[in-house]
Amino acid sequence: xxxxxxxxxxxxxxxxxxxxxxxxxxxxxxxxxxxxxxxxxxxxxxxxxxxxxxxxxxxxxxxxxxxxxxxxxxxxxxxxxxxxxxxxxxxxxxxxxxxxxxxxxxxxxxxxxxxxxxxxxxxxxxxxxxxxxxxxxxxxxxxxxxxxxxxxxxxxxxxxxxxxxxxxxxxxxxxxxxxxxxxxxxxxxxxxxxxxxxxxxxxxxxxxxxxxxxxxxxxxxxxxxxxxxxxxxxxxxxxxxxxxxxxxxxxxxxxxxxxxxxxxxxxxxxxxxxxxxxxxxxxxxxxxxxxxxxxxxxxxxxxxxxxxxxxxxxxxxxxxxxxxxxxxxxxxxxxxxxxxxxxxxxxxxxxxxxxxxxxxxxxxxxxxxxxxxxxxxxxxxxxxxxxxxxxxxxxxxxxxxxxxxxxxxx
Amino acid sequence: xxxxxxxxxxxxxxxxxxxxxxxxxxxxxxxxxxxxxxxxxxxxxxxxxxxxxxxxxxxxxxxxxxxxxxxxxxxxxxxxxxxxxxxxxxxxxxxxxxxxxxxxxxxxxxxxxxxxxxxxxxxxxxxxxxxxxxxxxxxxxxxxxxxxxxxxxxxxxxxxxxxxxxxxxxxxxxxxxxxxxxxxxxxxxxxxxxxxxxxxxxxxxxxxxxxxxxxxxxxxxxxxxxxxxxxxxxxxxxxxxxxxxxxxxxxxxxxxxxxxxxxxxxxxxxxxxxxxxxxxxxxxxxxxxxxxxxxxxxxxxxxxxxxxxxxxxxxxxxxxxxxxxxxxxxxxxxxxxxxxxxxxxxxxxxxxxxxxxxxxxxxxxxxxxxxxxxxxxxxxxxxxxxxxxxxxxxxxxxxxxxxxxxxxxx
Numbered sequence: 001x002x003x004x005x006x007x008x009x010x011x012x013x014x015x016x017x018x019x020x021x022x023x024x025x026x027x028x029x030x031x032x033x034x035x036x037x038x039x040x041x042x043x044x045x046x047x048x049x050x051x052x053x054x055x056x057x058x059x060x061x062x063x064x065x066x067x068x069x070x071x072x073x074x075x076x077x078x079x080x081x082x083x084x085x086x087x088x089x090x091x092x093x094x095x096x097x098x099x100x101x102x103x104x105x106x107x108x109x110x111x112x113x114x115x116x117x118x119x120x121x122x123x124x125x126x127x128x129x130x131x132x133x134x135x136x137x138x139x140x141x142x143x144x145x146x147x148x149x150x151x152x153x154x155x156x157x158x159x160x161x162x163x164x165x166x167x168x169x170x171x172x173x174x175x176x177x178x179x180x181x182x183x184x185x186x187x188x189x190x191x192x193x194x195x196x197x198x199x200x201x202x203x204x205x206x207x208x209x210x211x212x213x214x215x216x217x218x219x220x221x222x223x224x225x226x227x228x229x230x231x232x233x234x235x236x237x238x239x240x241x242x243x244x245x246x247x248x249x250x251x252x253x254x255x256x257x258x259x260x261x262x263x264x265x266x267x268x269x270x271x272x273x274x275x276x277x278x279x280x281x282x283x284x285x286x287x288x289x290x291x292x293x294x295x296x297x298x299x300x301x302x303x304x305x306x307x308x309x310x311x312x313x314x315x316x317x318x319x320x321x322x323x324x325x326x327x328x329x330x331x332x333x334x335x336x337x338x339x340x341x342x343x344x345x346x347x348x349x350x351x352x353x354x355x356x357x358x359x360x361x362x363x364x365x366x367x368x369x370x371x372x373x374x375x376x377x378x379x380x381x382x383x384x385x386x387x388x389x390x391x392x393x394x395x396x397x398x399x400x401x402x403x404x405x406x407x408x409x410x
Numbered sequence: 411x412x413x414x415x416x417x418x419x420x421x422x423x424x425x426x427x428x429x430x431x432x433x434x435x436x437x438x439x440x441x442x443x444x445x446x447x448x449x450x451x452x453x454x455x456x457x458x459x460x461x462x463x464x465x466x467x468x469x470x471x472x473x474x475x476x477x478x479x480x481x482x483x484x485x486x487x488x489x490x491x492x493x494x495x496x497x498x499x500x501x502x503x504x505x506x507x508x509x510x511x512x513x514x515x516x517x518x519x520x521x522x523x524x525x526x527x528x529x530x531x532x533x534x535x536x537x538x539x540x541x542x543x544x545x546x547x548x549x550x551x552x553x554x555x556x557x558x559x560x561x562x563x564x565x566x567x568x569x570x571x572x573x574x575x576x577x578x579x580x581x582x583x584x585x586x587x588x589x590x591x592x593x594x595x596x597x598x599x600x601x602x603x604x605x606x607x608x609x610x611x612x613x614x615x616x617x618x619x620x621x622x623x624x625x626x627x628x629x630x631x632x633x634x635x636x637x638x639x640x641x642x643x644x645x646x647x648x649x650x651x652x653x654x655x656x657x658x659x660x661x662x663x664x665x666x667x668x669x670x671x672x673x674x675x676x677x678x679x680x681x682x683x684x685x686x687x688x689x690x691x692x693x694x695x696x697x698x699x700x701x702x703x704x705x706x707x708x709x710x711x712x713x714x715x716x717x718x719x720x721x722x723x724x725x726x727x728x729x730x731x732x733x734x735x736x737x738x739x740x741x742x743x744x745x746x747x748x749x750x751x752x753x754x755x756x757x758x759x760x761x762x763x764x765x766x767x768x769x770x771x772x773x774x775x776x777x778x779x780x781x782x783x784x785x786x787x788x789x790x791x792x793x794x795x796x797x798x799x800x801x802x803x804x805x806x807x808x809x810x811x812x813x814x815x816x817x818x819x820x
Contacts (some may be wrong), residue, residue, distance in 0.1 A: 054542045193792065194604050201604065205809040206437045258601065262604070275747035321719040357640070359795075362772060367790050376802045381778050382603065385769075393786050410820055 005038065006093040007406060010046035010061065010118075013100030014071065017123055017187075018049075021100055023317070026064040028399060032406075040406060045091065046084065047071055058242035059091050071163040081109035089116035094409050096181075096402060099124045100395075108134065114141035114181040121401035123187030123394050128277070129270035130285050135277055144408070182405050187397030189216065189271045190368050190388045198384060199372065200277050208369070208375035209279050213339040216271040218366035218389030219262040220336040221253050225363055228324050228333045230356045242320035244311040250310065254366055258306030263295040265336070268287045269349045272338035279342045286349075293350025295320075295336070328351045333361045359383055415448065416503040417816060420456035420470065420494070420528075423510030424481065427533055427597075428459075430805035431510055436474040438809060450816060453500065456494065457481055459718075465487045469501050491519035499526035504819050506812060510535045510805075518544065524551035524591040529819070531811035533597035533804050538687070539680035545687055552593040554818070558635045579788030593817050597807030599626065600679045600798045602789040608794060609688050609782065618785035619689050623749040626681040628776035629672040632664050635773055638743045640736050640766045640773075648746050652730035653723040660720065664776055664799075668716030673705040675746070679759045682748035691753045696759075703760025705730075705746070737763045743771045769793055 003364035009025065011018065029042040043061035045053045047070075047197040055064055062070065079087065088095045097113055099106055099122035099320045110120055111134075129137055139145040189195045202209055215221045226247045239245070246263070249255050255262050269286035276283045283289055294301075300309050327334045332353035337360060339348050354361040363369055368388025371381035387393050421432065432454075439452040453471035453545035457464045457480075464472055464484045472480065489497065498505045507523055509516055517537035520530055523543075537546060549555040599605045612619055625631045637655045647653070656673070659665050665672050679696035686693045693699055704711075707726040710719050737744045742763035747770060749758050764771040773779050778798025781791035797803050 024616055031616075192611075192615075192786070194608050194794075197607070198604050201806075201810045201813075202600075204813055205602075205806045206434055206441075207806060263648035357772060359769075359772070362767060362769070365411075365790050375808060376602070377797050380775050380797060382794075384792075384794055386782075387787050387790060396611075396615045396617060396786060400611045403611075403614055408817060 006041045006043065007409060008043050008045045008088070008091050008093050009098060009402070010095060011044060011098045011100065012046075012048050012084070012086055012103075012106060014047070014049045015100065016391040017394045017398070018100035020078050020186050020391040021398050022064065022067055024395050024399040025098075025361060025402075028403070029064065036217075044408075045092075045095075045132070046088065048078060048084075051078060052076075055087065057332075059093075071237040081106050081355065082112065085109060085112050085116055085118065088113070088118050095119070095144075096121060096405050098122065098398060098402065099167065100398065102126055104130070109135075110183065111137040113141075114138065114183060117179060117181055119143075119181035119405045120183045120185075121398050121405060122185050123191070123398055124185070125188045125267075125270045125274065128185055128188055128274040132277075132282060132284055138146040138152060138183060141180060143180045144184075156262040157240050158342065180409055183275075184401035184404055186401050187394045189274055190370055190384065192393035192396035192400065193368060193370070193384050193388055195370050195384055196274070196278060198382065199275060202374055202376075202382075203279065207377075209342050209372060211341050211343070211373040212272075212275050212279065212338065212370065213337060213360070213381075214370035215335060215360055215363055215368055216268045216338050216370070216388065217262060217336065218269065218368060218387070219255050219259075221250060221363055221368060221388075222252075222261045222366040224333075224335050225365065229319070230333055230361050239324070241314065243310075243317050246313060247310060256306075258309065260296045260309055261357070265292045265294050268292075268336070268338045269347075272340055272347055272349055276340045276342070276347055279340060281340070281342065281345055281347075283347060286347075290347035291350065295351075323351060331356070335360050335363075359385070412423070416451045417819060418452065418453050418455045418498070418501050418503050418505040419508060420498055421454060421508045421510065421813070422456075422458050422494070422513075422516060424457070424459045424478075425510065426801040427804045427808070428510035430801040431508060431808050432474065432477055434805050434809040435508075435812075438812070453503075455505075458488060458494075458496065461488060462486075465489075465497065468502075491516050492522065495519060495522050495526055495528065505529070506815050508532065508698065508808060508812065510692060510808065512536055514540070520544075520593065521547040521551040524548065524553075524593060527589065527591055529553075529815045530593045530595075531808050531815060532595050533601070533808055534595070535598045535677075535680045535684065536594055538598055539683040542687075542692060542694055548593060551590060553590045554592045554594075566757050576807070577802035590815050592818055594811035594814055595684075597804045598795065599684055600780055601800065602803035602806035602810065603778060603780070603794050603796050603798060604687060605780050605794055606684070608792065609685060612782060612784055612786075612792075613689065617787075619752050619782060620751070620785065621749065621751050621783040622682075622685050622689065622780065623747060623783070623791075624780035625677045625745060625770055625772070625778055626748050626780070626798065627672060627746065628778060628797070629664050629666075629669075630660060630678065631778060631798075632659050632662075632776040634743075635744050635775065638737070638802055640743055640771050649734070651724065651727040653720075653727050656723060657720060666716075668719065670706045670711075670716065672720055675702045675704050678746070678748045679757075682750055682757055682759055686750045686752070686757055689750060691750070691752060691757075692753055693757060696757075700757035700762065703759075710770060720752050722789055733761060741766070745770050746774075763817075769795070 033042040044064055045059045047067055052071050052074050053076045054071050096119045102124055104126045107124055110127050113120055186196050223245050226244055227239050246259055250259055269292045273283050273286050286292055305310050323334055334351055334353055337352050359369055367386055369385040371383050373381045442450040454474055455469045462481050462484050463486045464481050506529045512534055514536045517534055519536050523530055547763040596606050633655050637649050637652055656669055660669055679702045682697050683693050696702055713719050734746055744761055744763055747762050769779055777796055781793050783791045
């Protein structure tokens with residue numbers, strides 16, 4: 001019987017996703033400890049949020065059942081990313097850092113963590129959709145790095161070799177795995193939906209990805225499924241005004257505190273950037289790198305608060321009404337989509353019209369849908385669809401990544 | 411720099427899928443051999459089809475570029491599954507057996523292969539949808555076995571714990587991995603679509619799978635998308651007769667040589683069985699274990715040939731016309747689906763009617779669609795859709811599984 005294994009887990013961020021993740025971690029740890037014939041013991045050894053931290057010099061396990069009150073009551077010093085890396089790198093077992101924040105400073109430190117043998121699982125888009133240099137540094141440092149992905153010499157724009165350039169096996173030899181950490185970030189696109197893993201499988205098995213298209217924002221999905229539902233609102237008469245839909249979405253908790261953070265398209269642009277890079281394109285950071293259509297009227301970009309923005313958005317309903325009417329006259333519906341034309345190295349984020357029978361048109365609620373057009377799949381794409389936002393499903397993607405790392409660690 | 415790694419590959423079956431797989435293997439082997447810093451050398455050391463075999467006592471690598479003529483010209487003795495296991499178990503490196511057949515005898519020997527340290531990747535449904543004893547023996551022998559899946563004490567019918575009973579980590583400790591092989595069979599359901607991996611992620615991360623429903627046969631998808639397209643054929647007037655659709659599908663190469671092998675529903679029943687077992691239900695072999703609706707008229711079950719069957723199928727078009735008409739009168743369309751009600755331990759395969767806006771109704775061509783209804787995803791299921799048949803995409807699932815095994819082997 002093999003010896004039991006111990007893996008340490010460090011969690012940063014205890015917001016919506018972090019809270020759900022900690023509950024899932026607790027259930028997973030309990031199950032894996034009973035895993036016959038080789039139990040795995042997951043121990044939480046570090047927990048922090050912006051102003052609080054919990055850890056100890058001997059890496060004693062923190063109880064998962066009382067994390068919230070323990071963290072509330074802690075008076076320990078908050079650590080910088082470098083200090084966290086220092087603490088974790090000296091731990092007597094392999095460590096997985098779970099970054100449930102959207103913190104740029106922590107993202108910037110990923111290469112450091114990876115080089116020191118710490119694996120990373122995260123829904124934090126900052127690390128993967130910001131500067132191309134950071135992306136390259138992360139993958140260069142990771143044990144499952146794709147050396148040539150997104151900007152190796154084979155991945156030049158428009159080159160026929162761009163899709164296959166990204167396909168590099170995770171080196172799983174003992175030395176490679178032992179010296180550096182693994183990195184997974186499934187939840188950065190489509191939350192828990194199997195999007196990045198599917199793209200990686202397509203590329204790794206030698207398929208040629210031609211185009212990726214989809215609805216990547218739960219908020220914008222909800223807005224347009226309501227603003228212009230299939231079978232309703234023809235001629236613009238059926239649905240309510242755009243500003244009314246935004247207000248409804250905000251009331252239901254589907255938007256960011258300031259809805260402009262959804263309507264400016266940057267979140268979608270970040271996700272599209274991640275997909276493009278994984279497909280082998282050396283895409284610079286959005287929004288400068290490619291066209292991103294903002295739905296925030298220029299006149300309202302500068303208003304002080306989200307509330308003021310919402311109060312005045314109705315003044316601009318005319319423009320969106322016209323968009324809806326024009327689409328309806330052609331028998332189409334409007335949706336806010338992102339797309340990557342891999343073969344022509346073109347990314348685009350904004351409004352498009354679709355036939356009512358198109359999978360993107362038929363979306364419901366706040367679902368995401370992602371379509372992969374590839375050589376092997378031909379005219380009908382491989383489609384993944386479902387909830388692409390929410391604490392539980394986002395945390396599920398993180399927990400799934402943690403399980404992947406546990407399988408690779410030895 | 412870690413030492414280069416050698417992994418041996420044995421391939422049985424060189425039909426449509428086998429042929430595509432060998433081409434994908436050739437590309438993969440070439441790429442992995444250049445994998446810096448830890449190249450992986452994949453060597454084909456055994457190749458066979460029903461009447462021919464190619465191998466050598468010193469496990470010399472067989473050239474992938476000339477496999478077809480080499481195999482044609484071989485006069486080597488064909489080996490039994492036991493002899494193959496014997497040969498492979500003595501190889502000086504880890505071995506992956508790729509079973510691209512639908513052979514029951516080889517499937518029966520999987521536990522033997524796994525116990526002797528040989529990993530298996532395969533699209534062969536026989537091993538996973540036949541007797542429950544074989545299923546249990548395979549997973550008991552595999553390094554990534556789910557001890558309690560499909561029939562452990564926690565997986566009793568209707569029990570709330572049925573879904574979580576199947577969730578067991580792949581033990582990835584060196585001893586566990588060193589002594590037994592891994593088994594993956596993504597292509598047994600939905601070909602290369604990420605279906606089984608998605609179900610495993612749901613279960614492993616602690617989601618509760620309530621129901622799985624979908625169109626699992628490319629042939630039956632094509633037949634019904636043509637027989638009763640959305641927006642057409644209302645009242646039964648639009649589409650052609652069912653027998654005409656079957657003839658068209660046969661001419662396009664979308665059916666088995668004898669279309670009864672598609673129309674009897676057994677292929678769908680096998681796939682549904684695999685999903686149910688992975689979700690934790692101890693389902694016995696179909697068709698005895700649950701209702702499977704055959705579209706082969708009883709009168710034609712005994713006719714001698716597929717051609718005679720096709721010639722006479724038109725005599726029974728009236729029944730299918732009525733099914734279509736009844737559905738149209740309710741504003742619905744008819745599709746041939748499989749479903750697993752995990753919570754109530756009920757499986758079902760046959761005709762169902764759907765609203766035109768339902769994802770199953772909107773399917774195109776010969777696509778598959780699989781919907782996972784789970785606790786976390788709520789009312790809108792997680793959906794995977796795309797081509798579920800064809801040599802290239804089926805082989806892609808096999809190649810993807812091979813890559814998974816390579817990551818786990820050490």
